[in-house]
Amino acid sequence: MTEETILSKISGDFLECTICLEPFKGPKVLPCLHTFCEVCLEKFVAQQDAVKDKFPCPTCRTDTLLPKGGVAGLKNNFFVQSLSDTVKTHQSLVGKEDDKVQCNVCEEEVASHGCVPCEEFLCDECACAHHRAKRTRSHEVIGAAELKEQLIAKTGLLKSRSLPMCPKHQDEKLKFYCKACQHPVCRDCMALQHKDHSYGYLADDAADIRTTIKGKLAAVKPKIAEYQDKASAVAKKKAEVDNRSKKAEDDIDAAANEEIEYLTGLVRQKQTELKEKLASITAARSKQLSASEDSVESTLGCLSSTVDFAQKVAEHGSDFDVMNVHADVAARLDSLLKAPTPVIPDSISYVLFDPKTERNRKRVVLGNIVDKEMLTEKTEEEDESRPEATFRFTVENFSKLEKEKLSPAVFIRNLPWRICVKPWSDSSKKSLAVFLKCDADSKSLWSCRASGELRLISQKNGVQTFTENVDQVFYNKGKSWGHRQFIPWHEVCDPQKGYIKDDKIVLEAYVKAGVPCGEKEIVLDKLDLSDTGEDLKEEEVAEEEESQSEATFRFTVENFSKVEGKKISQTVFIRNLPWKIFAKPHYIPNTNNKTLGVFLQCDASSNSLWSCHATAELRLIPQKKVVQTLRKKLERVFYSNANNRGFPEFAMWEKVCDPWMGYIKNDKIVLEAWVKVDAPRGIKEITLGNIFEEGMQEELEGEDKSRSEATFRFMVENVSKVKERQYSHPCFIRNLPWKMYVARRDIPDAQLPNNTSLAVFLQCDAESNSTWTCLASAELRLIPQKKGVGMFKMKLRKHVFHEGESWGFREFMPWHDVCDPNKGYIKDDKIVLEAYVKADTPRIVA
Structure with a gap:
């Protein structure tokens, strides 16, 4: 690698500020060893809203304590500055001819000489002046070409023996090192600020420090390989997540398509059933109408022919003809007059189709998105x-x-x-x-x-x-x-x-x-919303009841300063449930402080159970520019016993009422709620049966399909001490709770030992707002606990039960027989009873 290439690489990696992307101007180094321009750091620190005595590094976000002098008090990066000067020197010298190097002093003449300590090029006149000056009189001056070669070699090796000048004392170089403060200082600094500190020459300590740094580098470099492995692992994991996500997406599509195909099949099946039912009803009514049609046409034919014959005889017949048929014509006309007029049965009416447009359908469940943790650890609100x-x-x-x-x-x-x-x-x-x-x-x-x-x-x-x-x-x-x-x-x-x-x-x-019995999924649009305080038209209700999953709505509270009780907004329907904002003053216990309480309410009035998970954000909207919205988030399960959630101490009352805070204007405040609601869950009231009209034989929809018969047992302990009624656990048949109970009964006027008896009864104590009846038959049995003894049983013939009624036998078995171990029905002071019950479908009678 050439010297020029090395310098070019260093220039790109080290000599540009990552904030302004330009060469460093007054570089400052942070404790995390990231360097930035002094001006860029000052602008960055000024933009921070956090703690004023520290700021995060723009690159790695490590906190840096700000010295007393601000950014200017941070360490100068002399290394970067030196590298920058070296690169500039190299770039200005490489490729420049010797006779074109300018004098660094006058910057007018071509340089012919060069000062080695100052690393400056000099023309003839400036060289003479340099030699005459007291400070530079002893400096070594050589030819310009020779100095150029020395400087190029030195910058190429990225070494410089020159020392920077002290920023506090301009005539002194930083050639000492304060070991206490751990940074370079000049002679004046040592004499003034560091006179009691341990120090030495910079050059003497540099070799040891360089060795220490290289040792730490050797220890740290393997960490780079470790983090590179981690980066590869993260990339691999990310690719795996993407692949799994794509597979999950494909699985969702497959599940959706399968569900669509299944549901389409169900709809087609229902379509066929409805058409077959329609054809059957139409055929039956057409047959009935055809019979009426035949009767009417037959009678009409008789009337027409008789009238035609009688009219012709009366108008055109001779006296003989009239007198000859008079008796027959009169009798026939009288019989036709007395015949009843055909009546079309009222039961024959038009056939209509009700598309069931009300929103009472169950939501489609394709599956669920889960992760590894969710499979092993479920939360309360999951x-x-x-x-x-x-x-x-x-x-x-x-x-x-x-x-x-x-x-x-x-x-x-x-x-x-x-x-x-x-x-x-x-x-x-x-x-x-x-x-x-x-x-x-x-x-x-x-x-x-x-x-x-x-x-x-x-x-x-x-x-x-x-x-x-x-x-x-x-x-x-x-x-x-x-x-x-x-x-x-x-x-x-x-x-x-x-x-x-x-x-x-x-x-x-x-x-x-287990799955709850006796109740079905809630039909939300059947909820009684009469107490919502709204007077909406049918069209508006239909629009409101769109099953949107989220909505944002506002509530303006007027005369706020005079509010003493609860103030409630109008209703907004989300997931077919009525949601409102309500606000009220709240007094903090044991203090004189008053706050504004803001709550979200779902006041669906229903006799059945329901629950609904909702995420919301309650907001106090500012009415003044620059003021921020006051927000509080909540995530709760709303249900019939806990239908409002919120914050009693949403905001201090004085703060809201202060016009300068910007939340009140003309004694009005504006509240807002963003609400996102999951599909509600719940249970519908039991269908006990139907109100039948006389002669009604069709089986109506919604009839209970639970089991019609069952056998259950009841172990009675401490029989010898039984005095009051002892009840069994309930057994549900036709969605009604059936129990046995036993008691000890005294029989008046009976002789010993038959004056006391075991009484056994069957009871149905279903509690309902409706009056109901249920026809049932049963067999009550006393189970033997000894071999060779037969079961004792008595049958209850069909009886109509209603709420709380019991039916059975006061004298089921003599008490002494029950308590006699030789009889085989008692063991360890325990007896076992059994009941077989068969019940018809319950009926609601009022």
Whole structure:
């Protein structure tokens, strides 16, 4: 590589500022070793809005502390300046003829001499003056051609023995090195600012420092190879991500095409069914009309022929002819007059097609976009329809717990699940009670079978988690199941046991839930929105109910300074749900401070459960130029029991009311909400049946298709101590909860030992806003627990059940027979009952 090539490369890599892209002017070096023009740095620092005593490097963003003198106080990059001067010297000398080198002093005459220490070319006259000057009298002066060769060789090797002048003392060169401050200084600097510091000649220390730098370079260079490998790995990973993304895109297209083909098939099938049904109805009605048509035409023919004959006889017949047929004609006309007029049945009407334009369709689910982490770790708000989840609840101030405490809700199968804790005391001891609770707020029937574990998490190494299983049917009348005596209270409160720390305990629940029974997906456009305060025309409602997934809307609050209660905006429909902004004053407890509270509300009024995940940004819009919009973001799940989310302390009241802040004008403020909503999830009220008219025989759509019969068992423990009713868990048949209950009944006037009996009843306690009935038959059985003993059973003939009604046998079996071990029905003070139930479709009667 030639000397000129080396210089050219250095010029391109080192001698241009990366800010202005021009050769350095007053280069300043930062601690990260990046160099910039002094002027460029001053402009860059002035543009920074962050901390004033430091600024980030424009190249690597490393923070640099700004010295007292500002940018001017940063270190000068003498190396870059020297390289720049060397390159300029080389460029000016290479290729220039010896007799054309100009004098560096007068810049008029051609140089004939050159000063070696000053590295300056001199003409004859300037050379004489240079020799006469006291400071330069001793300098070595040689020929111009010889100096030119020396300078070219020196710059080609990129070495310079010349020392820069001190920026503070212009007549002194920086030939000393202060070891305390670690930078070059001149003689005057040593005498004034560094007189107590350790120092030496720059040249003496340079060799050692150069060796140290080379040693560090040798250690650092492998790092470059390591980062190059990392860069290759990142590029490879990026290519892999792109390839996987392309494959995922292809998979989405394939899934979409498959779903389109499947759905198209379903639509075509429905189309064929509708056409066949239409043809059948049309054929039946045409046949009925054809029969009416035949009857009318036959009667019309008889009338016409009789009238024609009678008229001709009366007008043209002789007296004999008239008298001869008079009796027959009169009788025939009388019979035709008395005959009833044909009536077309009212039931025969036009056939119409209702295209079902209302937006009540389920959303299409092709699949989901997942990454590796999502497959192993699911968050609470990931998917409310998930079948299982694990969640925790930290109970603080545990020693002061006196009443029930609930965890936040976690949605599983679209139902809100919580952990419930409370102290439980009986006559002997105090325990910690832990329950799993499903407090879905719905006026319709629902049930959901769930299993899992309730856990008390250890907070001490070596102590195992305390667990209890739960496996129950949850429904609207029995919302929580668990363990009253989960763990003794004193064990929880004992720090040595490892379950309590800083007066806190941590509970965990793993819940796996089945698909809820008795309720279907919500029909959102059926929600009762009568309380939204809107009076929209039908056309406007149709436009509003477009199922847009996001929207931005504003709300102007007038007479703001006088606002005391809640102010609510008009409704905007997103995903067919009504969304509003509401604002109100909020007083911070224990202070005199007042804030503006801003909330997003979804007040869909529905008797059924629903949930909806939404992302939003609430904004206070400025009414003055230059003032920035005040924004706050939120991401929450809205549902029937928590339909508003926002910020009680959105902004300080005084700040909003101050005209200088720019948010209020003419006593009005403007709020704005951007809302993006996922597809809502929910459950529709149960369809118990239909209101039938007399004679109606067609099977209507929407009839319940759940099982019509089932057999379930009930183990009764501590039979000898039974006094009050003991109920079994519910078994759902026709989406209604059926139970058995047993009791001990005294029989009046009966003789010992038959004066007491085991009573067994079947009960259906479905709770609904409607009055319902259900026709059912059953067989109640007492299961033997001894070989050779037959099952004891009694049949319940068909009976119409309604809410809360029970039907069964007060004298199912004598009590002494039940309790006699020799009879074979009792074992360990337990008996087993069984019920077989067959139910018809329930009917709503009011």
